[in-house]
Amino acid sequence: MKTQKQSAIRLRGLEKSYKDLRVLRGVDFDVAPGSIFALLGSNGAGKTTVVRILSTLLKADKGTAAVNGFDVAAQSANVRESISLTGQFAAVDEILSGRENLVLVARLRHMEEPGAIADDLLSRFSLTEAGGRRVSTYSGGMRRRLDIAMSLIGNPPVIFLDEPTTGLDPQARVEVWEAVKNLAGSGTTVLLTTQYLDEAEQLADRIAILHRGRIIVNGTLAELRAMLPPAEVEYVEKQPTLEDVFFAVTGGSDTDGEDRRTALEKK
């Protein structure tokens, strides 16, 4: 019980099967409050299943899970008060405007002045200009930013981001990464699932690898690196990566350009 207080998220022996398919075969890990924890795994490793159990959308067959000290099965209402979920597909309403999406979530979280909260988040995520437009006109990166902005309403202590950058272009990925870093900087615990190694490397304080339903490795990036034989020093000419080239020729992060492109796509 005492240790529950120390972990923002705590899983013990979590098991889940879909009929004969054993997706989770005993998953254990802890996430410290205010840290970014990356759950790394290939497609079908069970990452989304873990997130769905933690966000009370799915019941585990065996084992326990606690979020913010509340048991996900017995105290699901308290868990829902403590979390925000950003699922694999941007869970935004396409027909509403960006601002209306934010106002809706603020109303559902019973916040006072939903309009002011919406305007504040729109400016924090550089969406003020697009705020009045229907989300169906947004680019993938803008949708993701809106999606994450919606998750911040009510300042939940724990946020689940399920593959937040899947399907995004490199520019939008960097924007999402910035948003996630800012989150953890303000004390929010972030559980991030990803299949991109560089994403875990960029963002996470701790990384766990989920493989065939079990956590096979769990540690900091330095600890994970130390598991392999010490690096041999070799001298190689540094070639720019394709990503470096991409950013050099496109001029880096530029939200106006994104807006312009969406406007063109509409035509």
Add this chain to the structure above:
Amino acid sequence: MATHFLGDTAALTGRTLRHVTRSPDTIITTAVMPIAMMLMFVYVFGGAIDTGSVSYVNYMLPGILLITIASGIAYTAFRLFTDMQGGIFERFQSMPIARSGVLWAHVLTSLVANVLSLVVVVGVALLMGFRSGAGVGAWLAVAGILILFTLALTWIAVIPGLSATSVEGASAFSYPLIFLPFLSSAFVPTDTMPGPVRWFAEHQPVTSIVNTIRDLLTGQPVGNDVWTALAWCVGILVVAYAFAMATYRRKIS
């Protein structure tokens, strides 16, 4: 959590209502098919159908109204299905809200959208010569029965909306419901139908509902049909609600 039920449902209903007002084509497409049928029946077949002293447009309007509802609820299933696919349903379910408010929002929106479609269809019927001497009380009774029927069919629509795996699957269930009025007293009197068909027509829900609405609109005494009609509507409503909630609980657990 119960204290938030009304506020949460209102917020969510506001959202789904915007889906209807921002795509008014769903109201129009819901109304177009019943209107086309009405035109065909009144101006093509109607002259050959003997409905006694009642003008044919007056005779068949109740059946057309039920067809309008049956095609309108396909959009309810479609909207719910879209929410399920897009992930916004899961977002709402993972929030500290009255969770069933998500379903109720779709049900209330279905009521509003169908009432709008019904108003359009009745408007066209008026242009085609539909007249009724019914008083306010009779009109209210008609509205009550239509709303009850909409609610019953809406809860049926919730089931495929929650469980379908494709858009087609989400709306295909409405075809037999649209077809049901043809095997009833909606368009022709049942007297001329062969035995088994007649038996089915006279004992299926649409006939009692159609007869009740027709009697109310033409100022006739409604007789026992009204009780049969209400029993069918309430019965379908209760059973559909139970199955829909069971489907819903399976989805969220």
